[in-house]
Amino acid sequence: MSSDTKSSRLNTLRHDLPASLVVFLVAVPLSLGIAMASGAPLVAGLIAAVVGGIVGGALGGSAVQVSGPAAGLSLVVVDLVHTYGWRATCMITLLAGVVQLLLGVLKAARAALAVSPAVIHGMLAAVGIIIALSQLHIVLGGSSQHSAIANLVELPGQIADLHGHKVAVGVLTIAVLALWTRLPQRVRSVPAPLAALLVAAIVAWAFGWDVTRVDLSESVTEWAFPVLPQGDWHMVVSSVLLVALLAGCESLLCCVAVDGMHGGRRCDLDQELTGQGVANMVTGALGGLPVAGVIVRSTTNVKAGARTRVSSILHGVWVLVFALGFGWSIKLIPLEALAALLVFIGVQMVNLGHVKKVHGHGEVPVYVATMAAVIVLGLAEGVLAGLALAALLALRRLTRVTVLKHADRDGRLHVTISGSLTFLGVPRLTHELRAIPDGTTVDLDLNIDFMDNGAFEAIHSWRLDHERMGGTVHIDELHDEWYALAASGGRTSPVKSPPRAPDRWWLPWAHRRRPEPPRPLPSDDETAECLLTAGAREYHSRTAPLVRPIFTELARKQQPTHLFITCADSRIMPSLITSSGPGDLFTVRNIGNLVPRRGTEPHDDSVVAAIEYATQVLSVRTITVCGHSGCGAMAGVLSGGVQAGSLPGLRRWLRHGDHSLARFIETEGDRLHSGALDVLCRVNVQQQLENLLTYRKVEEQVNAGTLELVGLFFDIGSARVHMVPPLRPEFASVAARPLMTADD
Structure with a gap:
């Protein structure tokens, strides 16, 4: 026996076997x-559980999802049984399985995810x-009515x-x-539904209560093949499609939810749909209920420690085994206890967590x-x-237009239009643009992903009228040039293009001015605060919508792979010179990129705290020290502290150099030449790598x-990044992968 086979069997015994027993209960x-x-x-529920577990578990696309009879399909089955009879309902289940099988073979599973979760x-x-x-009527000793409204009306009399x-x-x-759920963990190892039915059965037997007993006179061995439904074939086809689509959607959505609960292999949705189809064909042929992936059993399976499909x-x-060997014990369960279990399950299906989720996306009306x-x-x-x-x-959101206006101190008006510009948004668009006073200089930013002819005509007509009345309009498109192409007579693509980041975000404030006409820099009485405020506004209008999905994901935790130690010099931008994004670099900046x-x-x-946190908490894989040309800190070190002047704090800090x-x-002796400063800057990088090893x-x-030390040198004048070779030969592997050598 190979070691892999032995390990697999041990894994099953240790994790999947106990989990399967918990799910069974x-x-x-x-x-x-x-x-x-x-x-x-009642035996139809057990048949569906058996088939869902064995067939669905073996053929499905998820390693831990558990299939079986689903409460969400019970209303459909009730109506089908009432309309066509039980054996015909089984045939509808079988045919629904065929439909699911075909959809899985045709790779149509992803389409089911287009259904709104709300x-x-x-x-x-x-x-x-x-x-x-x-x-609830059965719990109260009566019988249920034909509809939910009738049950609600009859409830006071029943009480x-x-x-x-x-x-x-x-x-x-x-x-x-x-x-x-409030009992100790050791007691709660017995599943609540099983415990509730056991307690109810034992108490009813002990006190001799007059209750209705569950009738399980049907036997698994008394089987008859399903029959074709009689009636309007249009309705039969609709019923088959309804069962297939509802069961398929519930299974696939359950699959996606369960994938987020474990760290194993991700689900193959098409294979899952195919497996569900075969399972429904088998359960329909054997006289069982329709099956689907069930979130309660799947969650229980994951929490119980299941690792593979063996558990299911x-x-x-x-x-x-229970149905064949111990089915007689089901007769001890009071029918009212089973009904009470269903009442509890039904109440739990109204999940407030789902309401909160859809509320956050404005989908409560759909729910x-x-x-x-x-x-x-x-x-x-x-x-x-x-x-x-x-x-x-969705159509309303797609056509929603946002118009934001902001006036500068110099009288210029900034207008940002965001959204998809179609003819449906023209009334709002026209209203906002016509409200702009005549003669105003307008900077119009189009933060859009689509523009149809109606929207173009509205903007272009307003622009011509506004310029005719003495105003000026400068249009800047942040993504594809929808307006420019339409104005030039070009043909625009009907396909929305993915947004791209504004192409001037990296320019200094002094250079980020529109070329027509040039805008003056702040006067002497204006502080840098106005630049920061304007920059923040520009970020919110241009960049924030593009990066929000990334930061929403990063909000949970940071997982940088690099600790980047560099100088506080304002000309060094770590994310720019490394082409890194949010969450990539854990950055430390100080005068001279020094590591004491x-x-x-x-x-x-x-600096010590940052190193400890990066290596022992964040587990970064690389520490990079990046120096740069013309470093003022190194000039101070080279002058023996003279250039630090009357800055005592700086003089103390430069001792680390x-x-x-x-x-x-x-290495250089006492020779001081014109390039001595930059040589010292490179040597300083090498020395800080040595300091890290202390x-x-x-x-x-x-x-x-598990950790690599890397040296970089940024030549500001040429805007080029060079690798700095380490001092120790054992780091030669690092130097063997240069971006640019010193001779480049």
Whole structure:
């Protein structure tokens, strides 16, 4: 036996086997409850759990997702059973599996992700409310009505006519479910649904309560092949597509959610859809409920430590063993306890976390509309209503136009237009532009990703009128030149191009002036604050929309790979000369890019703290020391501190450059030539790399090969970056990869 095979088996025994048992304990009561809510034989829920676990787990595209009967499909199944009968419903499930299989083969899984999550969450919340209302009647000792509205209307009368023992069992079950999460961890190792049903069954048996028992007279062995539905074939086809699409969407969205819970292999969505299709074909043929990826069981599987699909497959095997060998024990469960479990599940399906998420994106109307329409009109009608509203809101956002105006002290007006400019935004656009006073000098920034002819005509017509009345308009397009091409008669592409960053962000303020006409620099009484404020405004209008997605992701944590130590000189821009972006460099800047040797005076905790944090917390892989030509700090070191003048703090700090000066004198002797300063600047970089090795952790990581020390030299006059070779031969690998040598 190979070591890999042995390791795989040990991994299964250690992680997947225990996880499969936990999922099995959750799956059995949930499968029975969903079958009951679906109006199907209870054994159909167990069949779906077995097939979803074994077939879906073996053929699906996710390593840890668990498939089985889904509460979100129960309303569809109830309606199908009522309309066509159970055996015909099984045939619809089988045909829905064929549709899913074909969609998976055709690589159409990604299209399902285009469905707004607000619609899915709203649908599931509505299904939860409907299930809770219908099963609440059973908990209270009565029977559910034909619709959610009827159940709601009949509820007061049902509460007034309580049935003692039956109500007690239901209340006991809900109480156990609600309190279970507050018990000690050791007790909570038993899944709450299983514990609630066990407590309810034991108490009802011990006190001899008069309750309704679960009827599991159907046997897995009593099987009949599904029959074709009778009736309008248009409705049959619609039913097949509805089951296929709802089950597929729920599975794929569950897949995406579960991928964020574990660090293993990512899900193959097309393979998952194919596996779900085969599973639905098998469960339909065997007389089971439709299956889909289920978030409750999948989350339980991940939290229980599952690593591979073996856990899902084994959970299906355990359900099969239970159904064949211990199915008789299900008769001990009170029907009211099972109904109470469904009430609890239904309430949990109204997830406030989902409401917060859609609220953050302005999609609460879609969520609420879908939920209300499903409750009042039906599942298919509600989903279509939600999709229609989501499409309308998306169209509205797509055509939303933002016009921002800001006046300078010199009377110039800055106008920024953002969004997609189509004919739908022309009324707002025209209103804002016509409000600009005649004779004003206007800087118009077009921060847009599309412009149709209607929008172009509106802007161009306003521009001509404004210039005719003595005003001036300077148009600057931050992305593709939609306006310029249209004005020149060129043909614009209908395809939106990805935004690109403004091409002048790196220019100094003094150079970042529009060429027509040149704008004056701030007068003497104006401070740099106005430049910073103007720069911040420019950042918000131009750059912030482009980089916001990056910073939203980086807001969670920083993971830089490089510690970059460089001079505080204003001409050095680390991100510019290394072409790095946000989150790449952990930067330390000081006068002369100095690294104080460990234990030297004057003591400096700032640089030391940065080195410790970068190497021991952030685990950077490279420390770079970057010097530059004409460094004033090195000029001060070269002058023996004379050039520091009456700056005592600077003189003390420059003592950390004494080792650089000593090494320079050692290599150059007493010869001082015109290029001596830049030579010292390069030697200083080499010396600071040596100083880094005086820190024990740095030296250990360098020797272990987990940390690399790199020297750079930026020649300001030529705007070129050179690699600085290290002093020690063992760092020759670093010097072997120069960007530019000293001779370039």
